[in-house]
Amino acid sequence: MSRDIYVHTWxxxxxxxxxxxxxxGKLLLTSLSVRFMTDKTGGFLVDFPLANIVEIKKEASHFIFGAVTILEKDNVKHWFSSLQPSRNxxxxxIEHFWREVLLSQPGAAGGSSASPETKGKQLTGLMACSQKRLEDAARVLHFQGEQLDSIASGLDRMASDLDVADRLLTELESPSWWPFSFKFWKMPSDTELREGSSTASSKALGKEGIVIRIPVVISQRTESHVKPGRLTIxxxxxxIHDSNSSLIHRFEREDVDDIKVHTRYEVSIRQRFIGKPDIVFHLISxxxxxxxxxxxxxxSKKIEFLEDAMMLRSPGASSTAEKGHSVWQADPGEAEGSRLGGQGGAGETG
Structure with missing residues (x-):
């Protein structure tokens, strides 16, 4: 296992x-730092924490080639170009992870040597995270219980309707001169039935709660075109919403056919169709x-943990272990074969 878990390499x-x-070379991103490793020597020319970044911009080198520039606090400016799959x-x-580090400070800027106080804070954070997960599970189970109650209520209404239909059929089969064919029961009116069903459905829909909401970087079909947004579970x-809170797509629970966890920071969600393209969203956060x-x-029956995310799988869960490299990450073998050799040209315009 590598000492550092890389979110992406480009x-x-x-x-x-x-x-x-x-x-x-290769641009390496971890959850807390940015590095550049040369192809020739394999050494790091650049290694700085995300917390030191002051500004990230898209610029053009020599007014021709697209580049990403990163400015540190000490006014050191780094230029990265020929980025694959795209500058965008x-x-x-990188901007997404930089923002999250800034929002999570002061804990994000800590060094590698952890004091007992820092370890205590980490343990407290783990306990708080576990409590939140239990609360989320309880909320989901509560809603599922309400759904079962609503189903039971619907079955009761169906039984009542069948009873009424049976009585009506009995009356129709009785002779017209039979004195006991008169309705001695009071049938529920259509308005009452509609009001009851609407109340039950509105109660079920009104209780639809948000389990968790996180900022994400969204890609659909074309992996070179991404945009920031939000995932709401x-x-x-x-x-899935964009950065302007406009709804991009909604997956009903039964619409989701499979969820693949590529890494601990990246998942893809798919809805399959026959006769037309599937709807697939790649999300990183x-x-x-x-x-x-x-x-x-x-x-639980639709999620699949790929090789780079197997450690995230809950004990007892089963998943087919497939080779799972990032959909936004160039394959290292292909990158070595398609490297520009020793040319210094920066050729991607973004």
Whole structure:
């Protein structure tokens, strides 16, 4: 196991200011830092924490080639170009994790040496996280209990309707001169039935609660086009919104055919169709580890943990272990074969 868990790696070129040339290599992102490793030596030319970032921008090197620039607190500016699969993907993913680090401070800027106080805080955080997961589970179970109550109420109404229909058929079969064919019972009116059913349905829908909501980076079909947004996990389904809170898509619970957990920060959600393309969303988030246990609880028979995420699977859960590399991450073998060699040119316009 690697000492550091990389969220993503992207083939790119880094500009060496002192030597005035571009160096091919890989841009590495962890949950707390950004690194650049050269292809030639395998050493790190750049390694700085996300908390030191002041600004991330999309610019053009020499007014031609698209690049992502990162400015640190000490006014050191880093240029990354020839980004694969695209400059837009790299920019949005790094910006997302940078924002989450800023929101999670002061704990995010801590060093590698943990004091007893820091360990105590971590244990307290784990306890709080476990409590929140239990609360989420209780909320889901409560809603499912209400759904079962609503189903039982519907079955009772159906039994009552069948009883009324039986009596009506008995009356129709009786001779017209039979004196006991008169309705001695009071039938429930249609309005009462409609009011009862609407009350039950509104109660069920009104109790639809939000289990968890996290910011995400969204990709659909074309992996080189991403945008920031939000994933909302409801007790009855999933909703994906853009950064303007506009609904992009809603998955009802029964609409979800499979959920694949690629890494602890990335999942894909699929709804299959016959005769037309499937609906697939790829989502990445720094807070995805909070949502994965909820997804596993909600969709236990539809979720699949791929190889890079097997450690997140709950004990006793079964999943087919397939090779799961990131959908936004260039394959390292292919990247080595398609590397630009020693050319220093930065060729992606984003």
């Amino acid at each position: 083939p790119c070129s880094y500009y060496l200011e002192l030597e005035k040339r571009w160096v091919p 993907v790299v920019f949005h993913v 409801l007790v009855s389904g999933l909703e 720094a807070r995805m580890p909070e949502a994965i246990p909820v997804l596993e609880m909600q969709f």
